[in-house]
Amino acid sequence: MKIAVSSDHAGFALKEEVKALLEKEGHEVLDFGPYNEEPCDLSDYVYPASLAVAEGKADRGIFVDGVGYGSAMIANKIYGVYAAVCQDPFCAKLARSHSDTNVLCLGGKIIGSALALEIVTAWMTTDYLSDIEKYTNRVDKVKNIAEKHLKRLDEIQD
Numbered sequence: 114m115k116i117a118v119s120s121d122h123a124g125f126a127l128k129e130e131v132k133a134l135l136e137k138e139g140h141e142v143l144d145f146g147p148y149n150e151e152p153c154d155l156s157d158y159v160y161p162a163s164l165a166v167a168e169g170k171a172d173r174g175i176f177v178d179g180v181g182y183g184s185a186m187i188a189n190k191i192y193g194v195y196a197a198v199c200q201d202p203f204c205a206k207l208a209r210s211h212s213d214t215n216v217l218c219l220g221g222k223i224i225g226s227a228l229a230l231e232i233v234t235a236w237m238t239t240d241y242l243s244d245i246e247k248y249t250n251r252v253d254k255v256k257n258i259a260e261k262h263l264k265r266l267d268e269i270q271d
């Protein structure tokens with residue numbers, strides 16, 4: 114798969130580890146930065162990475178900041194992006210199997226890299242249960258909220 118990765122300074126080190134794992138597993142990584150640990154603003158990196166997922170230039174995204182919620186806040190404002198913050202592999206599995214998320218957000222200050230990489234593996238290898246109606250109904254309800262409240266990319270002029 115093509116995976117967009119991004120972070121801020123607080124997530125940079127873990128982003129690099131995630132990137133190495135993904136490449137080792139044979140995925141193509143699109144790194145939206147940053148490329149060092151100098152203080153920066155998360156939205157400058159997570160926003161373009163989220164757009165890449167929304168536009169289909171990447172199949173999924175993995176974004177890392179200090180605690181994870183900052184990335185999810187930004188990513189979930191983009192039409193077509195469904196982001197979850199996960200701090201354990203069980204949550205990561207459900208974020209895929211029940212909710213079909215296409216972005217995983219991690220907190221580099223919250224979890225150690227060994228656990229983070231287990232979370233990434235769980236999220237990357239779990240399929241959405243698209244044949245179970247209760248989950249598809251729930252996902253469709255979330256999609257309907259996005260249809261109503263978020264602008265489609267082709268409606269945005271700037």
Ligand SMILES: O=P(O)(O)OC[C@H]1O[C@@H](O)[C@H](O)[C@@H]1O
Pocket residue numbers: 121123124152155178179180181182183
């Ligand atoms: O290092 P500073 O800028 O203080 O804090 C950055 C982190 O604090 C939280 O808001 C976010 O998780 C962000 O990554």
